[in-house]
Amino acid sequence: MNIVVCVKQVPDTTEVRIDPVTGTLVREGIPSIINPDDKGGLEAALVLKEKVGARVTVLSMGPPQADLALREALAMGADEAILLSDARFGGADTWATSSTLAAALRKLEWDLVICGRQAIDGDTAQVGPQVAEHLGVPQVSYASELSLEADGKAVVVKRVFEDGYQRVRAKLPCLVTALKDMNTPRYMSVAGVFDAYKAEIKIWKLEDLDVDPANIGLKGSPTRVKKSYTKGTKSAGKVYEVDPKEGARIIVENLKERFII
Amino acid sequence: MDISGYKGVMVFAEQRRGQVQKIAYELLGMGRGIADSLEEPLVAVLVGAGLTDAQAAELVYHGADKVVLVDHPELAVYMTEPYTKALVAAIEAFKPGIGFVGATTIGRDLAPRVSARVKTGLTADCTSLEVEDGTRNLMMTRPAFGGNIMATIICPEHRPQMSTVRPGVMRKLERDPSRTGEIVRLPVEILPEDKNVEILEVVVEKAAKKNIEEATVLVSGGRGLGNAENFNRLHVLADELGGLVSASRAVVDAGWAGADRQVGQTGKTVRPDLYIACGISGMIQHIAGMEDSEFIVAVNKNAGAPIFEYADLGIVTDVNKLVPALAEELRAAKAER
Structure with a gap:
């Protein structure tokens, strides 16, 4: 069985700078991690690898330094890593990102694609379902459990909703989006770290993909950032710097005035 | 794409177990304002099985000018691909300039699939939506990049301009039973190849803790x-x-x-x-x-x-x-x- 896990390198702080010209995020200089939902998906893939002998490929799109996230994935136990890195992929919204990832997936052999539900820097939860649509395969999003059926032809997924869950059976090939709570990702092994730093990360550029250049990058993105700004504040209320007892008294007084208590 | 033929605001009215969800009315409340400022109609799309005119009328009472019922036995329970087919059929039939979907776990599964299929942009979790003077583009504002920044997104050359809005962000209108609207039924064919995911079990968990x-x-x-x-x-x-x-x-x-x-x-x-x-x-x-x-x-x-x-x-x-x-x-x- 072949599994491809799509991972995104995300800033691990909330420290953010934006490019004043394009209005997009400047990623340089911010410490980065594997996006938590993606890491949950990677762990789920590695569990399947142990159980049924799957081959796990990690796929990412990003700047050259996103190779660090892929090396971490290799050190955890992934077999192969591919980075889609080309200035022409840059500035992509979710539509163009998913179109680029789908083009790479068309070049690979796989039975199952796992994406994280959403990335912590954008929180859109769009790329997984959009990749599935571009590839024309079924999707199961918000997965909190994942197992392979005995015949190896379908996965059974616990799919979470606000008010309960469904247990569904999806025929392979399909795409699943994973929640970080579905497991506790393993640490990198010492030998794995050593090997991962020597490992080859395949870099694919636009020329390596069979994709219409009109469907990638900023140019292939239906949406544009018109403006971005730090949020304005409403007029702040009164602030008192007092001891806790006095603070409690002031709060109660205010709540009484407003008939809240 | 030629965007000139796309008019009106379409709202996906989510139902679960036959119950139209509160988010549907919230989207109609917000969509009404947008439709009025554009002087274009507000259309609600209700997808399910055994849908009634009474359900459609409720959507009218909460602001819709037109309700599209996509009714098929296979649409009783939410499934990505059949619902995608239903909503895409409604978009193709009525060509809305704007499309709103609730940012629920269903909406966040459905909307990206639909946007990928019709090749249009989708802006997630908008907190403010307004029409830009002059261009009449929808300005979709959302917290971005870890929440430090608000970003206003536009989708100038593709239609519908789609966005998701989280429950609780917009206010529904006062129910007005004197409002009138048109109810239409849109047939859709659900084929075996549209059903690649089989639902084995549906568990509704009563929220033990208050929300x-x-x-x-x-x-x-x-x-x-x-x-x-x-x-x-x-x-x-x-x-x-x-x-x-x-x-x-x-x-x-x-x-x-x-x-x-x-x-x-x-x-x-x-x-x-x-x-x-x-x-x-x-x-x-x-x-x-x-x-x-x-x-x-x-x-x-x-x-x-x-x-x-x-x-x-x-x-x-x-x-x-x-x-x-x-x-x-x-x-x-x-x-x-």
Whole structure:
């Protein structure tokens, strides 16, 4: 069985700078991690690898330094890593990102694609379902459990909703989006770290993909950032710097005035 | 694409187990304003099995000019591909300029699939939507990049301009049974190849805990409380006020509280009568989920914390000492009456 896990390198702080010209995020200089939902998906893939002998490929799109996230994935136990890195992929919204990832997936052999539900820097939860649509395969999003059926032809997924869950059976090939709570990702092994730093990360550029250049990058993105700004504040209320007892008294007084208590 | 033929605002009216969800009415409330400013119709699309004209009429009473019923036995329970087919059929038939879907777990599964199929942009979790003068483009504003920044997104050359909006962000209109609208049924064919996912089991979990979105008072804790034990002490205060305890993302990430308690961009949007932020610094991602609260009290030992810029009343002090003092003060105030 072949599994491809799509991972995104995300800033691990909330420290953010934006490019004043394009209005997009400047990623340089911010410490980065594997996006938590993606890491949950990677762990789920590695569990399947142990159980049924799957081959796990990690796929990412990003700047050259996103190779660090892929090396971490290799050190955890992934077999192969591919980075889609080309200035022409840059500035992509979710539509163009998913179109680029789908083009790479068309070049690979796989039975199952796992994406994280959403990335912590954008929180859109769009790329997984959009990749599935571009590839024309079924999707199961918000997965909190994942197992392979005995015949190896379908996965059974616990799919979470606000008010309960469904247990569904999806025929392979399909795409699943994973929640970080579905497991506790393993640490990198010492030998794995050593090997991962020597490992080859395949870099694919636009020329390596069979994709219409009109469907990638900023140019292939239906949406544009018109403006971005730090949020304005409403007029702040009164602030008192007092001891806790006095603070409690002031709060109660205010709540009484407003008939809240 | 030629966008000139696309007119009107389309709202996906989500139903579960035949019950139209509150988010549908909230989207209609917001969509009504947009449709009015464009002077274009507001269309609701209801997808399901055994849909009634009475359900459609409710959508009209809440603002829709037209209700499209996509009714098929295979559409009883939400499934990605059949529902995608249904909503795409409605988009192709009525060519709306704008499409709104609730940012529920269903909407966040459906909307990206639909946007990929019709090749249009999708902006997630918008907190403000308005029409730009002149261009008549939809300006879709959302917290972005970890919530530090608000970004206004446009989709100038593709239609419909799609966005998702989280439950609780928009207000529904007062029900008006004198409103009239058109009800149309749109046939759709669901083929075996549209059903690649088989539902083995559906489990509806009754929310054991009360939902924080429904609370009138929330006592909310942040990382500034220091540890889980201090966080748990907030329950005493919440009980005293007849409210519930909610939390910032940092607290949920630290495991002091469950994800169902999280307020903010990636959590829930709340607007209680009273919101007491205890040891919450006030990242925009948190503010986005609570700023519409009626009265906001912030307690933090750091006078420079951004939360004070949003609070109606701020107390700079040791929050862990204030919490028990406030509970006691409230007891005393009640005893006086």
